[in-house]
Amino acid sequence: MKILITGGLGYIGSHVTVLLIQNGYEVVCIDNLVNTSLSVLDGITSITNKKPYFEDIDVCDTKKLKELFNKHSDISGVIHFAAFKAVGESVNDPLKYYENNIGGLIKILKYTVDKSIPFIFSSSCTVYGEADELPITEEAPLKKANSPYGNTKKIGESIVEDCCAAFKDFNAILLRYFNPIGAHESSKIGESPQGIPQNIIPFLTQAVAGKQSHLKVFGSNYNTSDGTCIRDYIHIMDLAQAHIDSLNYLIEAKNSNSCEVYNVGTGNGVSVLELIKAFEKATGEKVPYELSEPRSGDTVAAYADPKKINKKIGWVAKHTLEEALQSAWNWEVSLNSDT
């Protein structure tokens, strides 16, 4: 079976591409390479011993997309990742985010909805904002997004939902990711942020590697167990597996609704200080850090109730936090040994 993966050379996309190949799928991978590089394709090829079909295509490029769907008229599933994801940048340049993330989604859907191709949409726990109750279930009300990036995920969900309602045989799953971290066990692919990392794990590993002076812990007086923010950190390979399981579930028509939404998280809430301790325990490395001012717009606490995906799709997170952190550190070490 042939699966189209957009943004297939990105952080999450590359790990999903590996698992698709290893699960016997034929992969058509597209990426416009603005936030990644062709070396990721080499990493995927080296892990799987199979080079996936790849084209440098922007999902907003209607002409190229049309040619792609004509050439691959036998695509039987789409996993859509291609999107910009820098929260801060989206605040300064909202139109860039709406044009790319919403425009790209609409263009991909145009080739998908009337052919009834199963569709997986990459959403985010950011749609819940500061939830009233923890852990967060899929029934929790969606809050006003605190960035244009977050809003593109909320709007994207509605667009996919509306298409499921309008096109009788179109089925989709919206996956709301919590915080993906870590890398493939081979250290041949991982997270490669451009410039100064905004997310905690790449920043932390760079601080340990001496590329940053120290990690700033954003806020230490929150109303949490130790005053720092709480998140649900999920191993990237567990997150990738959730896509394979969701795709199989749709292909086997096990869904009861045409559009289903699932949290993808471990269910464990971990504070920033607990994360640092867990990293030190897993790797034996010392994390240079200092307590610092809160980051504006940060959610205080968010962790998933993953029971729905556990029960309906049969997916559970299998890796421990320590394994995820060790893999993130191995990846950082491998990057430094290349240079």
Ligand code: WQD
């Ligand atoms: C995690 C924790 C920070 C950096 C991001 C996206 C969001 C979403 C999930 C994606 C927070 C703290 C961070 C640092 C720190 N989904 N921190 N020092 O904020 O949960 O959200 O991932 O699509 O949209 O923005 O992730 O990794 O930035 O932060 O103390 O240098 O680490 O305050 O508590 P976040 P993050």
